Amino acid sequence: MRKFLIAGNWKMNAAPDAAYKLAEEIASGWKDNTFSSEALLCPPYISIPAVAEAFKGTAFKVGAQNVHTENDGAYTGEISTGMLKVAGCEYVIVGHSERREYFHETDELVAQKAKKVIDDGLIPIVCVGEVLSQRKEGIHQDVVQRQVDAVLNHLGKDESDNLVIAYEPVWAIGTGETATPEQAQEIHQFIRELITRHWGSESSEKVRILYGGSMKPDNAEELLSQKDVDGGLIGGASMKAESYNEILKISETI
Numbered sequence: 655m656r657k658f659l660i661a662g663n664w665k666m667n668a669a670p671d672a673a674y675k676l677a678e679e680i681a682s683g684w685k686d687n688t689f690s691s692e693a694l695l696c697p698p699y700i701s702i703p704a705v706a707e708a709f710k711g712t713a714f715k716v717g718a719q720n721v722h723t724e725n726d727g728a729y730t731g732e733i734s735t736g737m738l739k740v741a742g743c744e745y746v747i748v749g750h751s752e753r754r755e756y757f758h759e760t761d762e763l764v765a766q767k768a769k770k771v772i773d774d775g776l777i778p779i780v781c782v783g784e785v786l787s788q789r790k791e792g793i794h795q796d797v798v799q800r801q802v803d804a805v806l807n808h809l810g811k812d813e814s815d816n817l818v819i820a821y822e823p824v825w826a827i828g829t830g831e832t833a834t835p836e837q838a839q840e841i842h843q844f845i846r847e848l849i850t851r852h853w854g855s856e857s858s859e860k861v862r863i864l865y866g867g868s869m870k871p872d873n874a875e876e877l878l879s880q881k882d883v884d885g886g887l888i889g890g891a892s893m894k895a896e897s898y899n900e901i902l903k904i905s906e907t908i
């Protein structure tokens with residue numbers, strides 16, 4: 655049985671009360687707490703303590719959706735890795751396409767965040783992926799290569815155990831349109847080869863590569879069955895306990 659990372663990204667949804675309820679509902683679907691995949695939910699910052707509380711005594715983990723590169727200081731509105739650790743986070747999503755698009759995060763900044771997260775003992779989930787026009791132009795591999803290289807150039811092969819990359823084709827996010835399993839595998843394999851070029855094959859096998867973009871119970875099995883798909887980063891379908899748990903259950907059968 656493969657060990658997947660099944661991660662939910664709640665984006666700007668679920669205030670602390672709603673987040674606590676949803677987290678409790680998800681965890682209560684696993685009374686005996688036995689699953690071999692790793693299960694992670696990433697609520698908005700303000701709801702992290704509520705979700706951590708709801709997950710106490712369970713195997714579910716909590717993560718953040720973003721972080722700043724400094725430890726503390728005059729950075730109004732920002733949150734540091736240290737704060738996230740105290741709140742119970744183990745993972746941090748970095749460079750989501752929504753942050754790249756709406757908050758102008760560059761490859762360089764995303765790489766700095768990934769490095770900071772690893773240095774401080776958390777695991778970054780670095781998001782990469784092309785927009786529709788880039789896929790239509792046939793330059794999706796170039797785009798993904800630029801995004802992945804920027805991060806790998808800041809890290810060393812010893813950090814491969816603690817690096818997660820999520821391939822999220824932007825045209826598949828929140829659209830109901832999913833990459834075909836073949837499209838996903840092609841890019842996941844390409845990302846694996848890029849890592850091999852930097853760090854060799856032993857290290858590249860250790861990096862987990864997640865697929866994100868309209869993953870749901872209907873398509874999870876065929877996506878997770880691809881050789882280089884090591885898990886999912888799930889938006890909409892992670893907002894309902896039933897569909898998130900269904901995907902987690904599917905991951906247990908592969």
Ligand code: 13P
Nearest residue numbers: 663827828867868889890
């Ligand atoms: P959806 O699953 O809603 O398409 O969102 C994917 C995503 O952006 C996860 O980070």
